[in-house]
Amino acid sequence: MVKAQIIDQRQRGEFEAIVVRQAHIGTDHQTIILRLNGAGGAAFAQAQPGQFVQLACRDIHNPRSVAPLLRRPLSIAGIRITTDQTEVQFIFRLRGPGTQWLGHRREGELVNLLGPLGRGFRLPESGEQSVLLLGGGIGLPPMFFLADVLRAQGFNQVVGFAAARSRESLTATFERDTYNTTRCTEPQLVLEEFNRSSTPCIIATDDGSLGCKGSVVAASEAFLDRQPKEYKPLVCACGPQGMLRATAELAEKRDLACQVCLEEYMACGIGVCQSCVTRLRNGEDDKEGSYKLVCSHGPVFDARRVVWD
Amino acid sequence: MVKAQIIDQRQRGEFEAIVVRQAHIGTDHQTIILRLNGAGGAAFAQAQPGQFVQLACRDIHNPRSVAPLLRRPLSIAGIRITTDQTEVQFIFRLRGPGTQWLGHRREGELVNLLGPLGRGFRLPESGEQSVLLLGGGIGLPPMFFLADVLRAQGFNQVVGFAAARSRESLTATFERDTYNTTRCTEPQLVLEEFNRSSTPCIIATDDGSLGCKGSVVAASEAFLDRQPKEYKPLVCACGPQGMLRATAELAEKRDLACQVCLEEYMACGIGVCQSCVTRLRNGEDDKEGSYKLVCSHGPVFDARRVVWD
Amino acid sequence: MSGTKQQPDLSTALGGVKPANPVMTASGTCGYAFELGDFVDLSRLGAFVTKSITLEPREGNKPQRTVETAAGMLNAIGLANIGLKRFCAETLPLLRQMNMPIFVNVAGRTQEDYLKVCERLAAEDGLAGLELNVSCPNVKEGGITFGTDPQVLGRLVAAVREVIGSMPLMVKLTPNVTDITVTARAAVDAGADVLSLVNTFTGMAIDAETRRCVLGNRTGGLSGPAIKPIALYMVHRVYTEVARSNGIALVGMGGIACATDALEFILAGASAVAVGTAVLARPAVLTEIIDGVAVYLQRHGYSRLQDIVGSLEA
Amino acid sequence: MSGTKQQPDLSTALGGVKPANPVMTASGTCGYAFELGDFVDLSRLGAFVTKSITLEPREGNKPQRTVETAAGMLNAIGLANIGLKRFCAETLPLLRQMNMPIFVNVAGRTQEDYLKVCERLAAEDGLAGLELNVSCPNVKEGGITFGTDPQVLGRLVAAVREVIGSMPLMVKLTPNVTDITVTARAAVDAGADVLSLVNTFTGMAIDAETRRCVLGNRTGGLSGPAIKPIALYMVHRVYTEVARSNGIALVGMGGIACATDALEFILAGASAVAVGTAVLARPAVLTEIIDGVAVYLQRHGYSRLQDIVGSLEA
Numbered sequence A, B: 001m002v003k004a005q006i007i008d009q010r011q012r013g014e015f016e017a018i019v020v021r022q023a024h025i026g027t028d029h030q031t032i033i034l035r036l037n038g039a040g041g042a043a044f045a046q047a048q049p050g051q052f053v054q055l056a057c058r059d060i061h062n063p064r065s066v067a068p069l070l071r072r073p074l075s076i077a078g079i080r081i082t083t084d085q086t087e088v089q090f091i092f093r094l095r096g097p098g099t100q101w102l103g104h105r106r107e108g109e110l111v112n113l114l115g116p117l118g119r120g121f122r123l124p125e126s127g128e129q130s131v132l133l134l135g136g137g138i139g140l141p142p143m144f145f146l147a148d149v150l151r152a153q154g155f156n157q158v159v160g161f162a163a164a165r166s167r168e169s170l171t172a173t174f175e176r177d178t179y180n181t182t183r184c185t186e187p188q189l190v191l192e193e194f195n196r197s198s199t200p201c202i203i204a205t206d207d208g209s210l211g212c213k214g215s216v217v218a219a220s221e222a223f224l225d226r227q228p229k230e231y232k233p234l235v236c237a238c239g240p241q242g243m244l245r246a247t248a249e250l251a252e253k254r255d256l257a258c259q260v261c262l263e264e265y266m267a268c269g270i271g272v273c274q275s276c277v278t279r280l281r282n283g284e285d286d287k288e289g290s291y292k293l294v295c296s297h298g299p300v301f302d303a304r305r306v307v308w309d
Numbered sequence C, D: 001m002s003g004t005k006q007q008p009d010l011s012t013a014l015g016g017v018k019p020a021n022p023v024m025t026a027s028g029t030c031g032y033a034f035e036l037g038d039f040v041d042l043s044r045l046g047a048f049v050t051k052s053i054t055l056e057p058r059e060g061n062k063p064q065r066t067v068e069t070a071a072g073m074l075n076a077i078g079l080a081n082i083g084l085k086r087f088c089a090e091t092l093p094l095l096r097q098m099n100m101p102i103f104v105n106v107a108g109r110t111q112e113d114y115l116k117v118c119e120r121l122a123a124e125d126g127l128a129g130l131e132l133n134v135s136c137p138n139v140k141e142g143g144i145t146f147g148t149d150p151q152v153l154g155r156l157v158a159a160v161r162e163v164i165g166s167m168p169l170m171v172k173l174t175p176n177v178t179d180i181t182v183t184a185r186a187a188v189d190a191g192a193d194v195l196s197l198v199n200t201f202t203g204m205a206i207d208a209e210t211r212r213c214v215l216g217n218r219t220g221g222l223s224g225p226a227i228k229p230i231a232l233y234m235v236h237r238v239y240t241e242v243a244r245s246n247g248i249a250l251v252g253m254g255g256i257a258c259a260t261d262a263l264e265f266i267l268a269g270a271s272a273v274a275v276g277t278a279v280l281a282r283p284a285v286l287t288e289i290i291d292g293v294a295v296y297l298q299r300h301g302y303s304r305l306q307d308i309v310g311s312l313e314a
């Protein structure tokens, strides 16, 4: 059912990208669009949902610029390809020095990145397959890209789930007008980033300030309960550990295929430093699992292989 | 003849200043004007020529911003006082990370500084006294401020000398139109920053691309040669060691009072770290001298006290 | 842990000395205090540590004496100071007027030097205690630093203890050792009441264009945020392996630039912290750290600083 | 010194091995090389050093394994590697295809471990030499690091020399010692052909909010620009006090991030340099350093890299 997407590793590289747009999303997030030409444009035209980049959040060509020393990993939130260039979108939460530096880049400035990195989601072979996309917090952005690609490949039974702490901290652009809060457990076209692929979605917030109150996993379970027995969607998820684990358990319980996109602290992002390990089972009986690199074996893994801690 | 200017130390402090202007000068320099209100405005309204500030060339309120770690010393190049605020001008050469950071500040942004620091030039008591101002490279800016203050205090026999490697690297704004190169050994009103105090000046460049070719000290000696015997100006100088030493020797030879503004590598700029020492004689017979702090005992010293290395 | 919103009790204890809060100055980076008065409210400090005082006045090294490095700086001041006599005559009277514990940092080139300075200072009124800077080359033992050999260090500390009686004695450990718990133990066994750590790491800067050392002294001591991870590790090791069991308080330092840094050292086992390089860049950081520590305690529901000293999860 | 504008001769010599230029990878930061292939032209490197190989495969430490610090990073990877057997079977054949000197870095927990790995590797074709990582705790001697005790280190190096015959042997010194010339001399006396320095400094990071260590292993090794001044000092001391007189070449490392940094180490006495942390941030820095060193030599009128090794003004 699931076709392995072979990433052509030669397409990766270090590139300079030009900032073409920088905008705020809610109180905590920003979205940035970078343009790449030439080899960079070609490499990113091949990028897969779930892949990420390592962004230099300083003037990396100036050796006296030392902070932040390491690059910052960001998931690709969307791409737009024209004949001679590729625009890549990212959505990021303003946290420390790296994301703050990035948030201050103005249009026309250059940003240095490595990418596209890692292995993305493995798409089902048939467009008939229904798919659920669960994104929580900064795990949402790769879901937007995945929705785009699914739509482009003819999947039209895709439903998104978006989790946030509150209305203001949603990692997406909310299209207020069209939102019917009394039908919040019904997929609706309310998030701009899902909307571009016409993917309806359900929102869940911890404080209930938008959509369903509570966890996005509970919301998706409620949604599944309302579907016919034959409904066996592929579940793709990205977000905090707790959410991913609950998603994996839900999928297991309902016998659904599930892929999760993990996050681990990364130094290199390209498989040389061994920072970003997570335990993966190497078979049904392997309870303990062994360490695999999230940056290069992942970040997307089959949920059944993940050993949760 | 020379009146000690007692700096009211309580007027110093740490202040936030707002960038009101940023402009290029030639290929290598920029000028920035900072505005201070309240206590900062009051403190800088009292600033003396030769005094400097310690500028934080990073977001010093963010502990994760670590480069450049130390502040950068810059001489005050001029001040403009209104009732409730003071504008302070600096002219700086783009060298490393500190000056580059400063050069990127845009209007409206805040810059944190300590100042005004050090002891400035001691002005003669009588406005009758003639004064020669010699500035070389980044030693020029304090001379502009000194010229302003001398003019305001009624001195009208002031002549400036400006040294640079070449036309393009002059640390001042050249008013091309009015410049008569055939009369380059005559003081002329050609530099905007000297012009504002109506101080005529002579320019000397190493490569002869502007004004006299050769050293500014030679140019001032030639100028002195053309004056009557009674002409005994006070010489005030700031610039590279070699130039200051030659100036001091010239003054000595001609029995002129001479004050030099020294530069030493500084860490704190406020007298606590003992970085910025230079040897000063403590009397006629003291050949060796002892270390004094440039940042707080200076940067301006009587030239006869300086032990040149 | 209690949910109190009262102003937490920031007071701490350093071998009999009771600073009102845990924030101190690091020797050599805050002069004799008054230089800083225009830039920070000195009266709020927990304690003040002077720059190193030696028996005779010292000129110090030839310039360039400091240089910035990546997130740090090298210094080779060379213990420039006015000497014991002038210090007692001119500086002490001023320091005494400050209403806080004053520690005088003492350096020397021979054990006798240290003893003379310490003995004289012990006779002075109004001092909280002494801090021994043992990162000086011992001219009688081939220039090996006092603080790197546990025997030499132990002898020095014991001899100083002898001449100062019960005056609180703080020994400042050098990090340039294979195992800092060995020298820590030697100092404690010989009579130190408090250990302060770390002093600077020996380092060097080269100007590739001129092919010369940047510092007049060629080598210097590295300080600042760059060294924080190493300093923190050393404080924690000394705390768990030497200080805790001996009831010895620690003063942690090395790269502290904000309240969070200070708290990390406190959690690692320091009863107080000293701030050096960061003060050179911004004196007001001293009081900001005091305020930040108080806010942290309140936010986490602690009423006393003492409750979190060394509370890093094992 | 000659005014030639020809491409300067960048070749260097490391105990019989002759890299075409002085820029190498630092163990553990460049994987097994091919991972970097998309980001830098590996064929241009002077030499490649593998991550540490141990007798048995090692999982490594639990995450979080690295954390950024001010101008540096801590790592506690825990020598994760595929073990000698798989390394020889799977990785070596690939490495052999690279047209440059390959050094395999060897680590162990007992002297026997080291010997078994070294003996086996010495029997393999196509290796330029071995690098001994002696910053590992010696489980048979109470966990003290091999590289901090000159006796233990000397014994280890002599025993390795015994089993590898004349194969070039590089010993990687730990900086966590009181006097690095002592361990340097011990390694040289026991048969090291080349010394590489420095390995990382032990350090720690604490999360004040959770009151826990950031690293799963609690402590880690500090690397990156932060440590450069200390590393440079150590390289220079080892050069002037041990290496020069013994005709031993040095590989300098610790915080190198650009050609100027590399040149500083070369002027201080290093015949070659290794780049670690900076590669994690930007693999292409490796070739940029090679180019920058060539430009420097031309600009200063040198035709051979060898002419400036250790030429820092005394």
Ligand SMILES: Cc1cc2nc3c(=O)[nH]c(=O)nc-3n(C[C@H](O)[C@H](O)[C@H](O)COP(=O)(O)OP(=O)(O)OC[C@H]3O[C@@H](n4cnc5c(N)ncnc54)[C@H](O)[C@@H]3O)c2cc1C
Pocket: A052, A068, A071, A072, A073, A074, A075, A076, A090, A091, A092, A093, A094, A095, A096, A097, A098, A099, A100, A138, A141, A142, A262, A263, A264, A265, A266, A267, A299
């Ligand atoms: C594969 C991957 C994809 C990601 N995609 C996104 C995204 O699309 N949008 C987004 O907002 N964030 C994303 N993140 C998280 C993002 O990398 C961090 O928020 C960012 O690195 C924080 O850097 P900072 O300097 O702003 O903050 P810091 O103060 O340096 O870090 C804040 C916190 O972010 C986390 N973090 C920091 N560095 C890393 C790192 N190297 N790897 C993982 N976590 C780190 C740590 O928990 C840290 O405490 C992703 C992380 C990974 C591993």
Ligand SMILES: Cc1cc2nc3c(=O)[nH]c(=O)nc-3n(C[C@H](O)[C@H](O)[C@H](O)COP(=O)(O)OP(=O)(O)OC[C@H]3O[C@@H](n4cnc5c(N)ncnc54)[C@H](O)[C@@H]3O)c2cc1C
Pocket: B052, B068, B071, B072, B073, B074, B075, B076, B090, B091, B092, B093, B094, B095, B096, B097, B098, B099, B100, B138, B141, B142, B262, B263, B264, B265, B266, B267, B299
């Ligand atoms: C009292 C005083 C007044 C000064 N006034 C001016 C001025 O009006 N305009 C101007 O352009 N420059 C002035 N300087 C020099 C100025 O401080 C340096 O150019 C600046 O610090 C360079 O910083 P950077 O980060 O740009 O470059 P870096 O790469 O850090 O330094 C470049 C070079 O500048 C010098 N330098 C760096 N830091 C210091 C320091 N803390 N103290 C002294 N020299 C240093 C060193 O020679 C260094 O090699 C003054 C210096 C002093 C001491």
Ligand SMILES: Cc1cc2nc3c(=O)[nH]c(=O)nc-3n(C[C@H](O)[C@H](O)[C@H](O)COP(=O)(O)O)c2cc1C
Pocket: B273, C026, C027, C028, C029, C051, C052, C075, C077, C079, C105, C133, C172, C198, C199, C200, C222, C223, C224, C225, C227, C253, C254, C255, C256, C274, C275, C276, C277, C278
């Ligand atoms: C400029 C300077 C001068 C110093 N002078 C002394 C000194 O005289 N005596 C001493 O014991 N330590 C001295 N030190 C070391 C500091 O007290 C402190 O141990 C070290 O700098 C680490 O702390 P920091 O990283 O906060 O600066 C000096 C440090 C600096 C930067």
Ligand SMILES: Cc1cc2nc3c(=O)[nH]c(=O)nc-3n(C[C@H](O)[C@H](O)[C@H](O)COP(=O)(O)O)c2cc1C
Pocket: A273, D026, D027, D028, D029, D051, D052, D066, D075, D077, D079, D105, D133, D172, D198, D199, D200, D222, D223, D224, D225, D227, D253, D254, D255, D256, D274, D275, D276, D277, D278
């Ligand atoms: C992520 C990481 C892993 C490392 N692994 C090893 C290792 O396996 N063996 C070893 O001898 N050194 C290892 N080191 C140390 C480096 O080889 C090098 O000595 C050190 O990082 C200093 O150089 P740098 O500042 O250029 O990184 C490692 C360093 C890092 C940052």
Ligand code: FES
Pocket: A265, A266, A267, A268, A269, A270, A271, A272, A273, A274, A275, A276, A293, A294, A295, A296
């Ligand atoms: S982040 Fe370096 S191996 Fe994954």
Ligand code: FES
Pocket: B265, B266, B267, B268, B269, B270, B271, B272, B273, B274, B275, B276, B293, B294, B295, B296
């Ligand atoms: S720069 Fe610190 S005393 Fe002058």
